[in-house]
Amino acid sequence: MAVKDVPQPGDVSREFWAATSRREFLLQHDAKADRSQFFPRPVSLFSESELQWRAAAGTGTLSAVTTARSPAPGSEAPHMVGLVKLDEGPRVFARLLNAEPNIAPGRRMRLTWEQERDGLRLYAFEPA
Secondary structure, three states, rough: OOOOOOOOOOOOHHHHHHHHHOOOOOEEEEEEOOEEEOOOOOOOOOOOEEEEEEOOOOEEEEEEEEEEEOOOOOOOOOEEEEEEEEEOOOOOOOEEOOOOOEEEEEEEEEEEEOOOOOOOOOOEEEEE
């Protein structure tokens, strides 16, 4: 039985979540528009072109940060979450690890990984 606090891969996101088990962070890329998108979707946000999976560099800039004081199922509180603008363009909302409470937007961030739960490895970001 799957734990409810872990994302459940569907037809569109299955390849993304399979890659996280290999510690790869994939983005869908629209070659016609030369833009990437996140979270996985069945169609491109930018054109009618087919999407390709591409590995992201895993680096970006912190756009916003907050402290979650109410725990989600399976997590502790308080913990920090942020919006990271990846170098490839899309913004990713994720948990922040190894960050000081006074971390400010503009800080360079890099991808890191949480411990695997229920067969999935969850992505997070930490200061670069």
